[in-house]
Amino acid sequence: MVREHLAEMVDQGLVTPTGLISHGRGEAFDYLMGERTIPPALEAERAAAAFLLRAKKPIVCVNGNSIALEPKGLIALAKCIPAKMEVNIFHRTEERMRMLIEYMESQGADGILGRDPDARIPNLTSDRALCTKEGIFDSDVIVVPIEDGDRAEALIAMGKIVISIDLNPLSRTSKVASVPISDEISRAVENIARFVGELRGKDDEIDSIIKHFSAVRTRRDTIGYICDSLMSEFKEN
Amino acid sequence: MVREHLAEMVDQGLVTPTGLISHGRGEAFDYLMGERTIPPALEAERAAAAFLLRAKKPIVCVNGNSIALEPKGLIALAKCIPAKMEVNIFHRTEERMRMLIEYMESQGADGILGRDPDARIPNLTSDRALCTKEGIFDSDVIVVPIEDGDRAEALIAMGKIVISIDLNPLSRTSKVASVPISDEISRAVENIARFVGELRGKDDEIDSIIKHFSAVRTRRDTIGYICDSLMSEFKEN
Numbered sequence: 154m155v156r157e158h159l160a161e162m163v164d165q166g167l168v169t170p171t172g173l174i175s176h177g178r179g180e181a182f183d184y185l186m187g188e189r190t191i192p193p194a195l196e197a198e199r200a201a202a203a204f205l206l207r208a209k210k211p212i213v214c215v216n217g218n219s220i221a222l223e224p225k226g227l228i229a230l231a232k233c234i235p236a237k238m239e240v241n242i243f244h245r246t247e248e249r250m251r252m253l254i255e256y257m258e259s260q261g262a263d264g265i266l267g268r269d270p271d272a273r274i275p276n277l278t279s280d281r282a283l284c285t286k287e288g289i290f291d292s293d294v295i296v297v298p299i300e301d302g303d304r305a306e307a308l309i310a311m312g313k314i315v316i317s318i319d320l321n322p323l324s325r326t327s328k329v330a331s332v333p334i335s336d337e338i339s340r341a342v343e344n345i346a347r348f349v350g351e352l353r354g355k356d357d358e359i360d361s362i363i364k365h366f367s368a369v370r371t372r373r374d375t376i377g378y379i380c381d382s383l384m385s386e387f388k389e390n
Numbered sequence: 391m392v393r394e395h396l397a398e399m400v401d402q403g404l405v406t407p408t409g410l411i412s413h414g415r416g417e418a419f420d421y422l423m424g425e426r427t428i429p430p431a432l433e434a435e436r437a438a439a440a441f442l443l444r445a446k447k448p449i450v451c452v453n454g455n456s457i458a459l460e461p462k463g464l465i466a467l468a469k470c471i472p473a474k475m476e477v478n479i480f481h482r483t484e485e486r487m488r489m490l491i492e493y494m495e496s497q498g499a500d501g502i503l504g505r506d507p508d509a510r511i512p513n514l515t516s517d518r519a520l521c522t523k524e525g526i527f528d529s530d531v532i533v534v535p536i537e538d539g540d541r542a543e544a545l546i547a548m549g550k551i552v553i554s555i556d557l558n559p560l561s562r563t564s565k566v567a568s569v570p571i572s573d574e575i576s577r578a579v580e581n582i583a584r585f586v587g588e589l590r591g592k593d594d595e596i597d598s599i600i601k602h603f604s605a606v607r608t609r610r611d612t613i614g615y616i617c618d619s620l621m622s623e624f625k626e627n
Contacts, residue, residue, distance in 0.1 A: 156408045156411050159411070160407035160408055170396070170400050173408075173411050173414065174410050177414020177415040177416075177418070178414040178417050180414065181416075181419060181558065182418060184560075185560075321418065323422075323620070323623075373624045376620050376621060379620065380620055380621060383560070383613050383617055384614070384617060387613070
């Protein structure tokens with residue numbers, strides 16, 4: 154069902170054909186994790202909520218695949234923090250930007266940024282670098298679902314807290330992210346939003362979560378979990 | 391480059407959009423194996439050559455993705471055995487069958503089967519069951535690159551030796567195959583063709599390879615290899 158929906162989004166011009174391949178790579182990792190949120194991902198989602206509540210200028214960044222997969226969940230997450238939203242895409246055309254923004258507005262988004270970029274992410278070539286000053290450029294904590302590695306690195310180099318949602322725990326994005334979440338986007342944004350609600354106002358707990366979170370440990374636990382599940386079929390024999 | 395080529399093949403109608411997602415899933419496993427032929431895959435490729443040399447009616451079965459990815463290698467493999475070739479696709483239309491067969495002919499294939507099916511694979515619903523009697527139906531050893539699980543199971547139920555080429559060692563196809571090869575299609579067909587050349591006429595060696603090959607061991611070794619490589623990043627710490 155998700156696959157047919159994405160194929161339709163390609164016909165409409167919102168998702169690129171190479172975006173479908175990238176989705177398939179994610180599917181493989183989701184499959185290895187049993188298509189559910191595994192404990193290290195849940196811990197990272199709770200940490201993401203803590204960082205977002207502590208942020209001065211939080212933002213949720215969206216692209217073609219994330220908009221096609223979970224527009225309403227992303228909007229709900231941005232509203233509950235509250236955070237700004239900005240569209241940023243790898244294969245940029247003005248037409249595609251317009252369509253993506255209009256699609257998000259049709260799903261309930263207000264004031265979504267990205268159509269009129271007035272800043273650039275340093276150290277990043279191509280149109281991926283284009284962003285708005287009031288949005289991505291000035292943000293301190295940024296959620297990047299399904300991000301490419303170059304851009305994730307460039308955002309880290311700007312000193313931002315980068316929260317990635319990327320099913321592949323070995324991707325460059327996951328490796329550089331401040332909070333790497335290896336979970337399917339719909340489950341991830343729903344969990345983060347729930348933790349935002351639970352943690353709001355609990356400053357000591359937020360401090361403690363931020364202090365004890367480790368991106369390396371999260372990734373190691375995620376990969377360990379995948380290996381255990383891979384080998385389980387043979388351990389029974 | 392492969393991704394752009396596949397996207398173009400979608401525009402031409404040879405590959406389906408969901409075929410791109412399926413390619414992405416394979417890419418993830420290729421990545422986990424370091425994008426090279428790992429030892430258990432090489433052993434399976436050698437066994438595949440032995441089974442193909444021993445076959446009375448060998449056939450190489452091709453679909454949209456395999457034709458888009460490696461037409462020449464598949465044709466070279468079929469010619470060197472020699473084996474028949476037949477096109478069989480999941481999303482069948484007469485137009486798409488015609489295009490795929492003409493594309494294979496433009497790449498050098500002769501007498502490729504599939505346009506005029508006169509038999510059905512038992513226990514398989516939908517047009518995937520359509521095949522030719524002289525080709526897939528009567529074959530004893532069948533190479534199926536990038537096959538769906540239902541069809542692989544139905545071919546096994548017919549008593550055939552099924553050689554699968556599927557990067558995912560956990561897929562249903564890999565689990566049911568007589569010879570599951572977890573390798574990228576271009577590398578796999580090149581390796582099998584080389585082993586066919588090396589083993590031809592060496593009957594004792596062919597017998598020994600067939601006798602000692604184990605599909606379960608191959609899959610367990612493949613998965614073990616993937617886990618070791620997944621964990622290696624953390625073992626250094």
